[in-house]
Amino acid sequence: MRDFFLKNGLLSKHIKGFSERESQIKMAEKISSAIDRSSPLVIEAPTGVGKTFAYLLPIFHKDKKAIISTATIVLQHQLFEKDIPLISELFDKDVKVEILKGRQNYLCLLRFFNEKNKTDVKREKDLYNLISQWIGFTEKGDFSEIEDVSVSDSAIRKINADKNFCTGKNCPHFKECFFYRARKRCIDADIILVNHHLFISDLAIKSSDFGSILPPVDVVVIDEAHKFENIASVQFGESFSLRMLAIFFNQLPAELRLKYVQQFDFLYEKENLKLNKNEQAGRITGEQKRYFKILKETISMLIEDLKLIDEEDFELKNNLVKRAGNFINFVDLIDNKDFVSFYQIEDKSLMFRNIPLDVSEKLSNLFTAYYPCVIFTSATLSVGNSLQFFKKSIGLDRAEEYIFPSVFNYKENTLLYVPINIPDVAANGFVEESVEHIVDIIEKIGGKTFLLCTSLRNVKLFAEYLKKYNNLNVLVQGEGSNAFLIERFKEEENSVLIGSFSFWEGVDIRGEDLSCVIIDRLPFNRPDDPVFSEKSSRIENSFKNYAIPLAVLQLKQGMGRLIRDENDKGVFIILDKRIQQKWYGRFFYKSLFDLNVVHEKGKVLEFIYKKIINS
Numbered sequence: 001m002r003d004f005f006l007k008n009g010l011l012s013k014h015i016k017g018f019s020e021r022e023s024q025i026k027m028a029e030k031i032s033s034a035i036d037r038s039s040p041l042v043i044e045a046p047t048g049v050g051k052t053f054a055y056l057l058p059i060f061h062k063d064k065k066a067i068i069s070t071a072t073i074v075l076q077h078q079l080f081e082k083d084i085p086l087i088s089e090l091f092d093k094d095v096k097v098e099i100l101k102g103r104q105n106y107l108c109l110l111r112f113f114n115e116k117n118k119t120d121v122k123r124e125k126d127l128y129n130l131i132s133q134w135i136g137f138t139e140k141g142d143f144s145e146i147e148d149v150s151v152s153d154s155a156i157r158k159i160n161a162d163k164n165f166c167t168g169k170n171c172p173h174f175k176e177c178f179f180y181r182a183r184k185r186c187i188d189a190d191i192i193l194v195n196h197h198l199f200i201s202d203l204a205i206k207s208s209d210f211g212s213i214l215p216p217v218d219v220v221v222i223d224e225a226h227k228f229e230n231i232a233s234v235q236f237g238e239s240f241s242l243r244m245l246a247i248f249f250n251q252l253p254a255e256l257r258l259k260y261v262q263q264f265d266f267l268y269e270k271e272n273l274k275l276n277k278n279e280q281a282g283r284i285t286g287e288q289k290r291y292f293k294i295l296k297e298t299i300s301m302l303i304e305d306l307k308l309i310d311e312e313d314f315e316l317k318n319n320l321v322k323r324a325g326n327f328i329n330f331v332d333l334i335d336n337k338d339f340v341s342f343y344q345i346e347d348k349s350l351m352f353r354n355i356p357l358d359v360s361e362k363l364s365n366l367f368t369a370y371y372p373c374v375i376f377t378s379a380t381l382s383v384g385n386s387l388q389f390f391k392k393s394i395g396l397d398r399a400e401e402y403i404f405p406s407v408f409n410y411k412e413n414t415l416l417y418v419p420i421n422i423p424d425v426a427a428n429g430f431v432e433e434s435v436e437h438i439v440d441i442i443e444k445i446g447g448k449t450f451l452l453c454t455s456l457r458n459v460k461l462f463a464e465y466l467k468k469y470n471n472l473n474v475l476v477q478g479e480g481s482n483a484f485l486i487e488r489f490k491e492e493e494n495s496v497l498i499g500s501f502s503f504w505e506g507v508d509i510r511g512e513d514l515s516c517v518i519i520d521r522l523p524f525n526r527p528d529d530p531v532f533s534e535k536s537s538r539i540e541n542s543f544k545n546y547a548i549p550l551a552v553l554q555l556k557q558g559m560g561r562l563i564r565d566e567n568d569k570g571v572f573i574i575l576d577k578r579i580q581q582k583w584y585g586r587f588f589y590k591s592l593f594d595l596n597v598v599h600e601k602g603k604v605l606e607f608i609y610k611k612i613i614n615s
C-alpha cells in the first residue's frame with residue numbers, strides 16, 4: 001500500500017503537484033488492514049491529509065465493493081466526478097459507481113405530467129417547460145443536472161419522487177421511473193455513494209427486511225463522520241409536520257375527507273397548538289399532548305375506515321394506512337423516557353420530533369450484523385487527543401482508533417489572537433467594543449475575513465457595527481443564499497462575511513481570499529435546546545463530559561475554515577476570553593491545532609505584515 005503514495009509512486013506519477021505525506025500513507029495502511037480483518041475503524045484525519053485517496057486506494061487495490069456515505073453533496077460530487085474516475089484510470093479498472101440520493105432529488109413522472117397540465121402559474125409553467133425538454137435527454141432525472149434549480153423550490157417539491165405520493169408498481173411510469181431505476185443500478189454497482197440520511201434510514205429498515213435498498217458490500221466508509229450521530233438520532237426517531245398532515249388528509253378518498261374534515265380543520269390549525277410564537281423550537285407541552293391524544297383517536301378511527309373502504313388503488317391505500325400508523329407511533333413515543341419530544345420550525349413548517357436520547361446500542365448492533373467493516377473518518381472527531389467521546393456516541397467503543405497529525409505548519413503560518421482587554425461575552429457593549437478593537441486588524445488584512453457567530457442575534461449586531469466602516473464590504477448571512485455570499489466574498493475586495501452555524505463547516509476557500517477567521521464566543525449549545533438539555537440531565541458531570549466536548553468539536557470545525565492548503569496563512573481571533581480565563585479553557589487549547597497564542601494586538605499586526613502582506 002505504501003508504494004502507491006511515495007514520492008515516485010503511482011499517485012505522484014499521475015497527479016500534478018502530488019506530495020508524499022506520511023499521515024496519508026499510514027491512514028491507507030490502517031484502512032487496508034481493517035478491510036483484511038473486516039473490522040471497524042475510526043480515524044481523525046485533518047484537512048490536507050488526503051483522506052479520500054487514503055480510503056479509495058485500498059478499496060480499489062483489493063477489488064472490494066463499497067458504500068461511501070457523506071454528509072454533504074459537495075463531497076459526494078467530488079468523489080463521483082474527480083477522485084473515483086482518477087483512481088479508476090490509474091488502476092485501469094472499469095468500476096461501476098452509482099450515486100443514490102434521497103427521493104426528493106429525482107423527478108416523479110406521474111406528478112410532473114399532472115402538475116404540468118394543472119398549473120396556471122407563469123413561473124411554474126416556464127420551469128415545467130424547461131423540465132419537459134430535459135426529460136428528453138436526462139438519464140438520471142436528478143434535479144442537480146438543471147442549473148439554478150433547487151430541490152427546496154416549492155414548484156420542484158410538487159413534482160419530486162416524494163414517497164407520500166408514490167403509487168409504486170401501480171404507477172403507469174414505474175418501469176421508466178428515475179428513482180426506482182437508480183435503486184436498481186445500485187444492486188450491481190461496485191461503489192455506491194449515498195448521504196448519511198439515506199444510509200441510516202436504509203440501515204434502520206435492514207433488520208425488517210422491508211424495502212431496504214442498499215446491497216451487501218465488503219466495506220462502508222462514513223466520511224464527514226462528525227455529522228453521523230446527529231443524523232442517526234433524527235432517522236431513528238419519529239416525526240411529522242403539519243405539512244405532512246395536510247398532504248395526508250388531501251390524499252384520503254373523498255368520502256373520508258368529507259367525514260373527517262372537521263377534525264382535520266381543527267388538527268392542523270397552528271393556533272390550537274398554543275405554541276410560543278417567538279420560539280423556533282421548544283419541548284412538547286401538556287397542551288400539545290392533549291392535541292396529540294385527539295390526533296391519535298381520530299387517526300385510529302380513520303385507519304379502521306381506510307381498511308374497510310373499497311379503494312381501487314391498493315398501493316395508495318396501503319401507503320395511507322402505513323403513514324397513519326406512523327402518526328400513531330409518533331404519539332405513542334411522546335412520554336417514552338428514552339426519547340425527547342419537541343417541536344421546531346423547519347422549512348417554514350411546524351415539525352414535531354421524538355428523538356432517541358442514545359443511538360449507540362442500535363448502531364452497534366446494526367453495524368455488527370450488516371457492515372462489520374465500517375470506517376468512520378472526519379477532520380473533526382477528537383476531544384483532547386482521544387476519540388472516545390465520538391466512538392461511544394456511535395456504539396463502537398472498542399473500534400481501533402487513529403488520530404493523524406495535521407500536515408500543515410500552524411505554528412509557522414498562523415497565529416491565534418485572544419484579546420483580554422475587551423468586555424466579557426455576556427456584558428453590554430461586547431459586540432460594539434469588540435468591533436472597535438478588531439477593525440484595524442481586518443482593515444490591515446484587506447477584509448478576507450470570516451466572522452463566525454454563535455447566534456443570529458450576534459450576526460445582526462456585528463453587521464450593524466461593522467457596516468459603519470465604509471471601506472469594508474460587509475456581507476451578512478440572509479442577504480442572499482450562502483453560495484451567492486461566498487462567491488461575492490471571493491470576488492469582491494475588502495470583504496467580511498458574517499454568518500452563524502451554516503458557515504462554520506463545509507466552506508472550502510483556499511489561498512489568500514480567506515486570511516482571518518474570527519469566532520465571537522465559545523460555541524456551547526444553548527441550554528434551552530431540548531435535545532441537549534435532556535441529554536445533559538442524564539449525564540454525570542454533564543458540563544465537562546458533554547457540553548465541553550461538543551463545543552470543542554464545533555470550535556474545531558469553525559477554525560478549520562482558515563487553513564485549507566499547505567501554503568495558506570492567516571489569523572484566528574477568539575473574542576471569548578473565557579478560553580483564557582476559565583478552568584475549562586485548557587480543554588479547548590488541548591484540542592486545537594498546534595499554534596501560537598498571543599494577547600497583544602501589536603504581535604498580530606506584526607504577523608500580518610510579515611507573513612501575509614510581505615510574503
Ligand code: SF4
Nearest residue numbers: 108109166167171177
Ligand atoms: S413510481 Fe412513484 S416516483 Fe416513480 S414515477 Fe411513479 S409515482 Fe413517481
